[in-house]
Amino acid sequence: METKIRVAVIDEYPLFRDGVKCGLERHADIDVVAQGASAQDAIRIAREYEPHVIVIDLSILGSTLTGAEDTLLQYPVTSLLALATAAGEEQVPSALRRGVRGFLMKGSSAQELVQTVRALTRGEYYVAPAVAAKLLMRDDSGAAKVVPDPSPLSELTVREEEILSILVKGCSNKEIGSRLALSEKTIKHHVTSILQKLQVRNRVEAALLAAGKMPAGIALRQ
Incomplete structure (x- = not known):
């Protein structure tokens, strides 16, 4: 039981x-x-x-x-x-x-x-x-913050960091692809890789981690 x-x-x-x-x-x-x-x-x-x-x-x-x-x-x-x-x-x-x-x-x-x-x-x-x-949308002082802190993100490639910096703003895969002149399928592949490297479950957790609002590895089971 x-x-x-x-x-x-x-x-x-x-x-x-x-x-x-x-x-x-x-x-x-x-x-x-x-x-x-x-x-x-x-x-x-x-x-x-x-x-x-x-x-x-x-x-x-x-x-x-x-x-x-x-x-x-x-x-x-x-x-x-x-x-x-x-x-x-x-x-x-x-x-x-x-x-x-x-x-x-x-x-x-x-x-x-x-x-x-x-x-x-x-x-x-x-x-x-x-x-x-x-x-x-803000850091601890209340100011706008859209640039991720790279310290917990060292495993990401330059392209993945670029995609994550846009994802933080709440953009969809289609919107990210439009900005970077890449296909939606390619962006989806990169986002999957980002989630795996950051050990998070979804886009929200990845964005929070990038914005410095959660500790690294938040989705890991204890």
Whole structure:
């Protein structure tokens, strides 16, 4: 018999917590083991229940991100999935570096929530496209940033770096091909190579890595 994914939900509002619980527990492989309303609750629940994933309102983390980091260090089986009310939260880049593994908008579907919980349980990262798009448009000072940091991208060829620098801007394969006078099929081949070399699952994660918003190898399983 497979072990269920143990999840805890942390949010100020009981009605929202109950909604998340209901959406998750419709799936036989997920069990919501606890609820809370504060970062302190999250730490206590991590200690008492050792959930695989803690779904927590990003505003609750706020300036207490050190507490969240401590939770992850003490209970490595637990991954934090932050829920944001608006894309482009200033805490997102800092939280990613400190150990938060997933971000979703509060308006996300129950299906995306379930898929993200499962992904985090597999040791992966996930950032909602709406959040990722905001992050890619700025660096930590708030200035526009479209040129990737080459340090984690040393294995890429010059052409792949050129393609990735355009991909960061949210362009499709067809649009990239048009800019570089290459066929869409050729761009698709290069993008596949880029994903493999960066060890990421998709274009969003590749763009985040290029923009310096996620650590290298974010899609590797632990």
